[in-house]
Amino acid sequence: MRIAVPNKGRLHEPTIDLLERAGLHLENGADRKLYADTVDSDVSVLFARAADIPEYVADGAADMGITGYDQIREARVESVAELLDLEFGSCRLVLAAPEDGDIETVADLEGGTVATEFPNITRNFFAESGVDPDVVEVTGATELTPHVEMADAIVDITSTGTTLKMNRLAVVEEVLSSSVRLFAREDVLEEPKVEEVRTALASVKQAEGKRYLMMNVPGGRLDDVRDVIPGMGGPTVMDIADEDDDGKVAVHAVVDEHDVFETITEVKNAGASDVLVTEIERLVE
């Protein structure tokens, strides 16, 4: 099972970090090497440009891929299926035009020119809007084109909006919202290893934002403590091998990280002691 992942750029580090947290530790990789084994002898990793990864998977050079949804759409590959939204690398593809210009709607681009790194997505967007501009492909620094009469507007990526603002461009319409996705070729979907990889990555995402609480509770206060623990399912209650046998039990629960501060106060007030909080590496539901 080969997984193609971004070899550089903003997606590289978070993707490697996610694989490591999912237990797919890379082995005998090296900085300039473009492939690595993992601790699972059946899984190896190929490093490729984010834009090329959909093609690597569609052509069979890799079985699974991790890259931006915008890249998957732009590559227009057939026979791949999305398995998981990895919820990082979020951005939007937007139609933008000079803020002091006269382009205010999509229709204003009829017969105009649009510059973009994403010609396929752009042509599809305008075709669906019934508007027919010239689409000029550039490979970066797209925001310059309206200021040098190369284009009337652009379709480009924005996440913080800084580059658009610094180049005095205003959003006319959102074309697509994107985040990094795990996907696979359709003819490998039934392979158990594909589901194993998907489950491992999903369990890391599921654990994000969750904390594991452990505490000791006198037997007579269990209901009071149980009543103030929020979140998934009920707490786990275990007897304690306790020499002074005062009926104490151990209570464990998974709570959302935003609830931890308040929950600790409330369980202490309800009689809990020795409260421990830990992060969760993976949560397989």
Ligand SMILES: Nc1ncnc2c1ncn2[C@@H]1O[C@H](COP(=O)(O)OP(=O)(O)OP(=O)(O)O)[C@@H](O)[C@H]1O
């Ligand atoms: N602000 C952003 N700009 C560009 N890409 C972004 C941004 N936010 C998220 N992304 C995602 O990252 C992908 C681009 O990754 P890629 O490695 O190709 O470019 P990069 O990280 O900007 O590196 P490079 O400097 O080589 O362009 C986009 O297709 C999109 O999915």
Ligand SMILES: O=P(O)(O)OC[C@H]1O[C@H](OP(=O)(O)OP(=O)(O)O)[C@H](O)[C@@H]1O
């Ligand atoms: O909304 P923002 O946070 O400003 O991000 C959007 C900018 O980021 C990307 O450029 P990048 O920095 O990747 O340079 P590049 O165009 O050379 O890829 C993208 O091409 C936009 O220009």
Ligand SMILES: [Mg+2]
């Ligand atoms: Mg870039």
